[in-house]
Amino acid sequence: MGDKRRILIVGGGFSGMSAAILLAEAGNAVDLVEIDAGWRSYGAGISLNGGIFRVFARLGILEAFKAVGSMTDGVEMRSPADTPVARLPTPSLQEGATGNGGILRPVLAKLLSDRVRSTATKVRLGISATGFDNRKDGVTVTFSDGTSGEYDLVIGADGLYSTTRAAIFPDAPKPRYIGQAVWRAVLPLPAGIETVTMWIGSKLKYGVNGVSDGRAYLFVTEDRPTNDRVPEDAQLEILRGLLQGFPAKTVQDIAAGLNADSQVIYRPLEQMLMPRPWHRGRVVLIGDAVHATTPHMAAGAMIGMEDAVVLADELAAQDIEGALTAFQDRRWERCRMVVENSGRLAEIEQGHGTPEEHQRIMGQTLGALAAPI
Incomplete structure (x- = not known):
């Protein structure tokens, strides 16, 4: 509403960085604390729902993304024998x-952290929030x-194991294991793969998505x-x-090249999906801290970053109490x-269901x- 507010963001992942960019550029005094002193992002690639490009445009990183990421159209689904489904x-x-589209996670993290650094956000690394005296006015x-x-x-x-959530909502639901695990790896882009391509088996789903010129990442849902813990030194073999169950030549070529x-x-x-409310007093949760999803729709990063857009818009339009209620109402469904x-x-x-x-x-x-955000 034009007033300069002091805002703390706990967590420097995709959602937190997006909030910092938008709220700092709106004129707020923003602090961001991140427990990892190296501000690192772990992981291989990430598949991107096309809606995330609306967010990238809003954050001012769309053109930078085009230089280091991949953009495609459509999702192709095939049988284990490579028959189009x-x-x-x-x-x-x-x-x-x-x-x-797709991009390597560390590359997207650097795009966002560089953008945060370009704002007036005060970033403190290797620091965590350990206590909250949460009142009606601050x-x-x-x-x-x-x-x-x-x-x-x-x-x-x-994130998923949010200490902020644990402190403010001690009775919030705990993350739930869903009976699947995902394997990821980085590889040269296979010949003949032009968009996100998935092979669906009885107990496995295998997919390939481009992340930049000449590179791709694979994901296998098992x-x-x-x-159970899987020792790191055994993971490659x-x-x-796992890939031996897919006779498709593309899959076998990739397996041989790992x-x-x-x-x-x-x-x-x-x-984990936390029931409403998502805020208490002057503390609000966004991203995986409140709605952690599995990667089946390639939308987890997107909906977390959308949270930042909606929250920034509502804070610009009204007082904090009204903004938090409106944010929750817009994001829940x-x-x-x-x-x-x-x-x-x-x-x-x-x-427990059919391919159809x-x-x-x-x-x-x-x-x-x-649909619009």
């Missing part, structure tokens, strides 16, 4: 962009380095009834073995849909995500 359309939602926050600060608003953007430089990453899949539909896709892939339902839910969800 379906092609889901992904129409462009942003001028100058395509319907989906929050006193204590930090792990012994300092403290006074804020008009605190935004918890500290049914695992129990959340396990992933190669090596120590493929950056293989294994991650159990968990989800969209985020609920992504979390629950992604969870249902996981169930179907584990044998899988395709229908994917198509319906892509259509819903094309």
